[in-house]
Amino acid sequence: MSWRPLTEGRNGFFTNSILAEIGSKYGKSIVQIALRWLIQRGVIIIPKSIHIEWMQQNTDISNFELTDEDMATIATLDMGYSLFFDHYDARTTHMFME
Numbered sequence: 439m440s441w442r443p444l445t446e447g448r449n450g451f452f453t454n455s456i457l458a459e460i461g462s463k464y465g466k467s468i469v470q471i472a473l474r475w476l477i478q479r480g481v482i483i484i485p486k487s488i489h490i491e492w493m494q495q496n497t498d499i500s501n502f503e504l505t506d507e508d509m510a511t512i513a514t515l516d517m518g519y520s521l522f523f524d525h526y527d528a529r530t531t532h533m534f535m536e
């Protein structure tokens with residue numbers, strides 16, 4: 439399950455050139471490519487927006503399919519750590535317990 443699937447825009451997410459290039463093939467936005475990548479891997483997505491156009495855009499991701507090559511290219515963006523906190527670090531558990 440992906441809480442915060444758009445990273446709140448951190449790390450240049452909304453202008454990512456790899457996602458933009460893949461999106462141009464399908465006529466889809468950077469956000470739609472990222473959300474499609476997640477659901478194609480069986481991940482439940484929970485994006486949030488206060489804008490009706492973006493809410494509609496975020497649900498309009500069922501009418502195209504990323505290729506295996508696209509999926510692998512997007513996977514290279516994984517930095518190997520969370521932009522928010524480490525779920526495997528005992529200090530995170532401690533923080534929530536406090």
Ligand SMILES: NC(=O)c1ccc[n+]([C@@H]2O[C@H](COP(=O)([O-])OP(=O)(O)OC[C@H]3O[C@@H](n4cnc5c(N)ncnc54)[C@H](OP(=O)(O)O)[C@@H]3O)[C@@H](O)[C@H]2O)c1
Binds near residue numbers: 452
């Ligand atoms: N329970 C938990 O532990 C937990 C943890 C993290 C998050 N969450 C929940 O998960 C949900 C998502 O998290 P989040 O809001 O922090 O992060 P997010 O969904 O990754 O990012 C939200 C940001 O993306 C923007 N956005 C959304 N759709 C867009 C689009 N199509 N194009 C451009 N920008 C777009 C939103 O703008 P606007 O809002 O201005 O439209 C907002 O600034 C929230 O409901 C949050 O409460 C829960």
